[in-house]
Amino acid sequence: MAAFVIRRLVWLPILLFFVSVITFALGLYGPGDPVQVMLGMHANPETIERLRHEYGFDQPFYIQYLNYVANALQGNFGYSLVKYRDQPVGVLIAEKLPATIQLNLVAILLGCAIGVPLGLVAGLKRDTWLDLVVRGIVVAGISFPIIFLNPVLTFIFSRRHEFTLAATNFTFSIGPFLPMVQGHWDGLFSPKIILPAFIESLGVIAVLTRQMRAGMIEVLSEDYIRTARAKGLRERVVVVRHAMRNALIPIATILGLMLGGLVAGSFLVENWFDVPGVGQLAFDALISRDYYVIMALTLLIAVAYILANLFVDVLYGFLDPRIRQS
Amino acid sequence: MSNSSETGNRWLLGIVVILVVALFGAICLGAAAVFMLTQAGSPAAPALGATAAPGRTSVVPTRAPATSGKKVLRLPGGSGGGGDPPTLDPALAGDAESAVYVAEIFSGLVTLDPNLKVQPDIAEKWDISEDRKTLTFYLRKEVKFQDGRPVTAQDFKYTIERAANPATASPTADTYLGDIVGVKDKLNRKAAEVSGVQVIDDYTLKITIDQPKAYFLAKLTFPTAYVVDKNNVERGGRTWTDRPNGTGPFKLKEYVRSQRIVLAKNENYYLEPKPQVDEVQFILGGGSFMTLYENGDLDSTRVFISDIERVSDPSSPLNKELFVGPELSTQFVVFNTRKPPFDDPKVRQAFALAIDRQKVVDVVFQKMPLVANSILPPGMPGYTEPGGKPPYDLAKAKQLLAESKYAGKLPDITWTTVGAGGAAAQDIQAMTAMIKDALGVNISIQQTDWATFIGQLNDPSRNPYQIFDIGWIADYADPQNFVEILFRTGSTQNWSAYSNPEADKILDQAGLEKDTATRFKLYQQVEQMILADFPVMPLTYSRQYWLTKPYVKGMIYPPMIIPRLKYVSLEK
Numbered sequence: 001m002a003a004f005v006i007r008r009l010v011w012l013p014i015l016l017f018f019v020s021v022i023t024f025a026l027g028l029y030g031p032g033d034p035v036q037v038m039l040g041m042h043a044n045p046e047t048i049e050r051l052r053h054e055y056g057f058d059q060p061f062y063i064q065y066l067n068y069v070a071n072a073l074q075g076n077f078g079y080s081l082v083k084y085r086d087q088p089v090g091v092l093i094a095e096k097l098p099a100t101i102q103l104n105l106v107a108i109l110l111g112c113a114i115g116v117p118l119g120l121v122a123g124l125k126r127d128t129w130l131d132l133v134v135r136g137i138v139v140a141g142i143s144f145p146i147i148f149l150n151p152v153l154t155f156i157f158s159r160r161h162e163f164t165l166a167a168t169n170f171t172f173s174i175g176p177f178l179p180m181v182q183g184h185w186d187g188l189f190s191p192k193i194i195l196p197a198f199i200e201s202l203g204v205i206a207v208l209t210r211q212m213r214a215g216m217i218e219v220l221s222e223d224y225i226r227t228a229r230a231k232g233l234r235e236r237v238v239v240v241r242h243a244m245r246n247a248l249i250p251i252a253t254i255l256g257l258m259l260g261g262l263v264a265g266s267f268l269v270e271n272w273f274d275v276p277g278v279g280q281l282a283f284d285a286l287i288s289r290d291y292y293v294i295m296a297l298t299l300l301i302a303v304a305y306i307l308a309n310l311f312v313d314v315l316y317g318f319l320d321p322r323i324r325q326s
Numbered sequence: 327m328s329n330s331s332e333t334g335n336r337w338l339l340g341i342v343v344i345l346v347v348a349l350f351g352a353i354c355l356g357a358a359a360v361f362m363l364t365q366a367g368s369p370a371a372p373a374l375g376a377t378a379a380p381g382r383t384s385v386v387p388t389r390a391p392a393t394s395g396k397k398v399l400r401l402p403g404g405s406g407g408g409g410d411p412p413t414l415d416p417a418l419a420g421d422a423e424s425a426v427y428v429a430e431i432f433s434g435l436v437t438l439d440p441n442l443k444v445q446p447d448i449a450e451k452w453d454i455s456e457d458r459k460t461l462t463f464y465l466r467k468e469v470k471f472q473d474g475r476p477v478t479a480q481d482f483k484y485t486i487e488r489a490a491n492p493a494t495a496s497p498t499a500d501t502y503l504g505d506i507v508g509v510k511d512k513l514n515r516k517a518a519e520v521s522g523v524q525v526i527d528d529y530t531l532k533i534t535i536d537q538p539k540a541y542f543l544a545k546l547t548f549p550t551a552y553v554v555d556k557n558n559v560e561r562g563g564r565t566w567t568d569r570p571n572g573t574g575p576f577k578l579k580e581y582v583r584s585q586r587i588v589l590a591k592n593e594n595y596y597l598e599p600k601p602q603v604d605e606v607q608f609i610l611g612g613g614s615f616m617t618l619y620e621n622g623d624l625d626s627t628r629v630f631i632s633d634i635e636r637v638s639d640p641s642s643p644l645n646k647e648l649f650v651g652p653e654l655s656t657q658f659v660v661f662n663t664r665k666p667p668f669d670d671p672k673v674r675q676a677f678a679l680a681i682d683r684q685k686v687v688d689v690v691f692q693k694m695p696l697v698a699n700s701i702l703p704p705g706m707p708g709y710t711e712p713g714g715k716p717p718y719d720l721a722k723a724k725q726l727l728a729e730s731k732y733a734g735k736l737p738d739i740t741w742t743t744v745g746a747g748g749a750a751a752q753d754i755q756a757m758t759a760m761i762k763d764a765l766g767v768n769i770s771i772q773q774t775d776w777a778t779f780i781g782q783l784n785d786p787s788r789n790p791y792q793i794f795d796i797g798w799i800a801d802y803a804d805p806q807n808f809v810e811i812l813f814r815t816g817s818t819q820n821w822s823a824y825s826n827p828e829a830d831k832i833l834d835q836a837g838l839e840k841d842t843a844t845r846f847k848l849y850q851q852v853e854q855m856i857l858a859d860f861p862v863m864p865l866t867y868s869r870q871y872w873l874t875k876p877y878v879k880g881m882i883y884p885p886m887i888i889p890r891l892k893y894v895s896l897e898k
Binding site for chain 1: 413418420421493495497498500501513564582610618620776777796818819
């Protein structure tokens with residue numbers, strides 16, 4: 001197992017090399033450049049030339065890349081060029097990462113808490129009305145675009161609703177039920193996290209429900225379940241001890257992979273709910289061609305996914321002896 | 327058999343338990359970290375908190391500051407849309423979002439009043455030499471930086487030298503200070519010092535420019551010329567603006583990126599009126615300012631098109647809190663005169679006549695902007711009311727197209743617009759449909775992102791777009807900023823690649839003209855020449871819509887960035 005892990009870790013720098021070269025090249029050779037965005041409509045050829053020179057963008061690709069790598073290896077991931085001019089990229093990411101991790105954690109937990117039981121019920125009551133309802137909810141949940149849910153849920157839960165009783169002067173208001181961020185992100189234990197985390201969790205719920213349902217259906221048709229029932233075990237024991245446990249294995253794998261996604265922010269949810277996270281940073285960096293921010297975020301997310309994959313592979317080794325032996 | 331399956335199940339159970347424990351462990355760790363950080367950020371521990379150092383950029387999510395007894399004005403960030411300012415450095419701020427804060431924290435020799443007239447600021451008065459190339463500024467003696475150090479002429483010299491230093495990488499030094507003798511040489515590393523700025527004594531500064539330019543003084547009202555403190559800049563390193571030491575009516579109290587910017591009043595401010603509110607809190611982000619405003623959590627908010635119908639309805643209570651004002655900007659449909667078929671003025675005119683601008687404004691924009699029929703927007707010095715409505719004449723459009731050299735062999739047209747995929751903006755869809763219907767032209771829409779778009783536009787000699795839409799917002803209140811910058815032969819912002827030697831000649835003449843009224847007449851003359859040639863079709867004059875609570879007094883929404891928060895008071 002140790003050899004396996006080491007072999008996989010050796011791949012890490014190689015993968016990172018490819019990821020970084022491709023991202024760097026896309027940034028450099030893709031359309032638009034940060035100097036143009038910085039200058040906006042006030043550009044003139046002289047200024048563009050001068051700033052490109054100051055930032056070293058007029059040097060050949062390999063020199064720019066090697067400079068970047070040399071600096072990165074010393075922990076300097078460059079400075080923001082456009083959106084947060086002259087702020088070190090490391091500082092920016094360190095500032096934004098906590099909110100994104102908090103949001104994603106709550107979203108994954110909500111997803112588990114809702115998705116697993118839903119899938120379990122749907123699988124057990126396959127092809128009954130209950131199954132149909134669950135599947136309907138799941139399809140609806142992922143089909144509503146986030147861009148639609150954001151304003152609608154905000155309107156319902158975060159706004160003061162005023163009512164005037166007809167024919168009287170009696171006015172009353174209810175809400176807001178959930179506070180908005182208002183420039184103060186308060187972390188995990190604040191009601192401010194509920195709405196964005198719920199919307200983020202819809203995808204998780206969909207994946208987990210479907211996986212859990214499929215898993216239950218598959219496991220319930222296995223021979224050992226028939227055997228267990230034939231032995232006269234109570235149905236509850238069959239379901240909980242024999243079926244559910246096995247159906248949870250792929251769920252564990254999915255959750256393992258999701259750990260990699262903890263550091264990846266969501267453009268739509270973070271921007272709408274003012275969550276000061278990586279998603280906002282990435283969005284701003286992408287539209288303004290803030291090279292170094294994009295590079296660092298891509299590398300961070302790549303590393304997170306590579307490690308999460310490794311974690312899942314190791315986990316599989318434990319779960320499946322055939323992989324362990326090979 | 328039951329034995330081996332039991333072992334397998336135990337394994338699985340173990341894994342699941344480990345996973346769950348790990349997940350909970352991670353949550354607890356995260357929670358503990360957040361708890362500690364929020365504790366550290368609360369006022370009880372000033373070492374890390376918001377109250378520690380003025381202008382501290384905090385990584386820590388702090389709790390809402392106590393506002394008891396203080397007069398706090400709560401606004402949406404930037405020019406109303408939220409978001410972080412790209413920079414707070416006057417030498418780097420070229421965009422409206424940054425300038426909103428820079429104009430409050432810093433100040434310069436001259437400023438604009440709410441009527442956009444140039445007024446004395448740190449300079450109490452100035453003389454202009456006989457040849458109109460030398461300006462001598464006399465500084466007020468009572469002006470201090472926010473840390474108490476007096477401002478002298480040396481500070482202005484340092485400010486201009488710094489902005490012109492190529493290592494500063496100022497995007498605006500060329501445009502706003504480039505008229506000063508020696509600035510361009512220093513930017514291009516041909517000189518070590520800006521020869522056109524001389525310190526006569528502590529409170530007298532002489533600036534020499536390359537030619538007489540009536541609009542130069544207006545350029546000095548832009549942030550690039552705002553005075554900065556050498557100690558502050560040099561000791562603060564690259565991120566010195568985390569703790570800026572300015573001279574403006576407000577100082578930076580707190581900046582938590584993507585969350586909020588808090589300005590506090592500068593007790594040492596030297597001009598009247600002095601700031602009347604204690605603090606101004608800007609909420610960054612920007613998901614749902616309207617909801618915050620309606621909940622009473624913001625004192626003023628900008629209204630965007632999705633809420634226009636609601637606030638414009640006279641029976642809505644919000645309508646009484648509505649302010650509508652000009653923005654000094656004109657939106658254009660631009661014809662690239664270098665690209666067929668728009669090299670033929672008749673084709674350009676035909677396209678312009680085929681578009682019903684009034685309908686676009688009424689239906690698509692819900693009357694939010696005004697229909698444009700001139701290059702200069704209303705409110706701009708030199709603007710004259712155009713005679714009559716914008717022309718819309720389908721018969722004439724068809725006739726012009728038939729007379730053009732592309733009659734019967736019009737190539738396919740692509741309209742380029744900034745967009746993020748999906749459906750293009752509705753106004754573009756409407757206008758292309760009008761052209762297609764009226765002229766039978768095969769026209770399609772191509773969307774591109776802003777970075778690509780602006781990159782192509784900034785090189786007019788190679789701009790590949792045939793027809794596109796773009797707006798221009800005034801940098802300084804002078805017609806030259808529109809008429810010359812956008813239409814002079816060879817100007818980078820001459821997007822239509824328009825070239826009219828006769829117009830260029832009059833522009834030269836206008837630049838040298840002493841008398842303002844005559845000068846404006848010359849610009850108007852050029853404007854008429856341009857409009858007759860149709861390199862662009864003026865589409866709309868933008869307007870800004872704001873809601874403000876009745877207890878906020880003195881709030882102004884000038885169409886340009888000026889220090890405006892000192893006029894505001896709260897009566898509640």
